[in-house]
Amino acid sequence: MRNAAxxxxxxxxxEVTINxxxxxxxxxxANGLPLGPGDEVLFSSLNHTGASQPFFHMARSRGFxxxxxxxxxxxxxxxxxxxxxxxxxxxxxxxxxxLVFPHIDNIVGIRHPVRELAAAARLRGVDYVVVDAAQSVxxxxxxxxxxGVDLFATSPHKWIQAPKGLGLAYVSPALIESLQPMxxxxxxxxxxxxxxxxxxxxxxxxxxxxxxxxxxxFQRKIPAANREDRLRALRQHAVERASAHQRTSWASxxxxxxxxxxxxxxxRGGEANELSRTLFSEHGIVLRPFNTQGLNAVRLxxxxxNTEGEIDRFFDAL
Numbered sequence: 001m002r003n004a005a006x007x008x009x010x011x012x013x014x015e016v017t018i019n020x021x022x023x024x025x026x027x028x029x030a031n032g033l034p035l036g037p038g039d040e041v042l043f044s045s046l047n048h049t050g051a052s053q054p055f056f057h058m059a060r061s062r063g064f065x066x067x068x069x070x071x072x073x074x075x076x077x078x079x080x081x082x083x084x085x086x087x088x089x090x091x092x093x094x095x096x097x098x099l100v101f102p103h104i105d106n107i108v109g110i111r112h113p114v115r116e117l118a119a120a121a122r123l124r125g126v127d128y129v130v131v132d133a134a135q136s137v138x139x140x141x142x143x144x145x146x147x148g149v150d151l152f153a154t155s156p157h158k159w160i161q162a163p164k165g166l167g168l169a170y171v172s173p174a175l176i177e178s179l180q181p182m183x184x185x186x187x188x189x190x191x192x193x194x195x196x197x198x199x200x201x202x203x204x205x206x207x208x209x210x211x212x213x214x215x216x217x218f219q220r221k222i223p224a225a226n227r228e229d230r231l232r233a234l235r236q237h238a239v240e241r242a243s244a245h246q247r248t249s250w251a252s253x254x255x256x257x258x259x260x261x262x263x264x265x266x267x268r269g270g271e272a273n274e275l276s277r278t279l280f281s282e283h284g285i286v287l288r289p290f291n292t293q294g295l296n297a298v299r300l301x302x303x304x305x306n307t308e309g310e311i312d313r314f315f316d317a318l
Contacts, residue, residue: 001018001209001213001216002016004217004220005018005168005216008160008216008219008220009142009144009152009168009170010142010143010144010145010146011144011145011170014193014194014195015170015171015173016168016169016170016171016195017168017169017171017195017196017198018166018168018199018204019166019168019169019198019199019200020165020166020167021050021155021164021166021167022048022050022051022132022154022155022167022169023050023051023054025151025153025167026051026100026130026153027054028179028182028198029130029151030054030055030057031054031058031180032179032180033097033098033128033178033179033180034180035062035064035097035098036063036064037063037064039064039065039095039097040064040065040067040095040096040097040098041055041059041064041065041066041067041096041097041098041100042066042067042068042069042088042091042092042096042098042100043055043067043068043099043100044068044069044070044071044087044101045068045071045073045292045293046071046101046102046105046107047068047101047102047105047132048105048132048134050132052066052068052100055098055100064097065095067096069087070293071087071110072087073107073108073292073293073294073295074293074294076108076110076253077250077251077252077253077254078254079110079253079258080258081258084110084112084113084117085113085116085117085120088101088117088120088121089117089120089121089124092124092126094125096124096125096126097126097127097128098127098129098130099117099129099130100130100131101117102132102133102134102135103131103132103133104135104136104139104140104259104260104262106134106135106288106299107264107292107295107297107299108251108252108253108263108290108297109135109260109261109262109263109264109299110252110253110258110259111136111140111253111258111260112131114131114147114148115146115147115148117129118147119148122148128150129148129149130149130150130152131147131149131151131152131153132153133152133153133154134154134155134158135158135159135260135262136154137154137156137158138156138158138159138160138161138219139159139231139260139261139262140228140260141224144170149170150171150175151169151170151171151172152169152170153167153168153169153170154167154168156168156216160212160216161215161218161219161303162208162211162212162216163212165205165208166208166209166212169195170195171195176193176195177193181197181198183198183199183200185199185200186202222304228256230304231261231302231303232256234261234302234306234307234308234311235259235260235263235302237308238265238302238311241311241312241315242265245315245318246268247267247269247270248266248267248268248315248318249265249266249268250263250266251264251266261301261302261303262299262301263299263300264295264297264299264300265297265298265299266295266296266297267297267298271296272291272296272297272298275289275298275318276288276298279314279317282317283313283317285314285317287299287300300314
């Protein structure tokens with residue numbers, strides 16, 4: 001299964017750690033990176049709580065600082081790659097040792113240009129570039145070896161459709177050498193030099209691991225072009241419905257290349273949280289509402305098994 005995960009991520013099996021979820025990977029970083037007074041961890045308001053809170057928590061005892069800036073969320077419909085890079089790059093200071101960002105954020109689905117953003121961070125002296133890929137692995141092709149990052153973590157229950165309770169992360173060879181494990185177990189010595197030293201493998205749920213192997217095998221059988229065509233079609237259908245409906249507007253980046261199959265639909269004439277509750281109770285429609293930084297929207301994230309008709313149900317129910 002480790003070989004299958006490595007093939008899916010585009011890296012070596014010795015660079016893959018199997019944990020419990022994306023949040024665990026960021027707890028590992030907050031606990032184990034060589035950080036202290038004078039060091040800074042930088043991320044934006046697009047960060048998921050699971051990729052942010054571990055750093056806030058450990059900063060108190062370890063002495064490093066955390067800088068969180070407001071990403072211009074309402075500008076997402078006009079967002080391009082250069083703008084994304086600039087938002088991060090101009091906030092990097094000489095103290096910034098760690099840059100954290102999502103590959104695709106979980107609010108409106110801004111796809112970050114990982115390789116270019118990582119290169120810009122390195123030029124400015126950042127030591128560790130780490131990526132929350134919970135919303136991209138399984139949705140779009142991944143070639144982590146080409147990205148130039150130190151850690152790339154995901155939760156396979158999302159787009160890979162594996163059971164909950166499992167996580168996957170790529171850990172670069174350099175980070176393997178400098179990162180202290182959060183768990184220490186029986187295989188620590190024999191796994192030296194590999195990402196397995198970051199696993200608590202003694203009490204692994206074998207059924208979950210086998211099921212994740214099956215999920216990876218299933219996903220690999222779907223040609224990448226077919227996957228993209230189908231998800232693009234669902235997204236485009238939502239774009240057209242959102243643009244034509246009197247109560248909605250598009251809240252995500254304008255192109256597939258800057259977005260994906262996770263996107264926001266802004267709501268007019270109603271409050272997103274209340275709307276979400278009503279749609280669930282009266283129509284059985286499950287959505288994630290967001291009320292942040294002036295955004296009043298719901299998130300849709302159709303997968304391959306969803307249909308245009310299901311997207312229509314949402315807009316018709318409005």
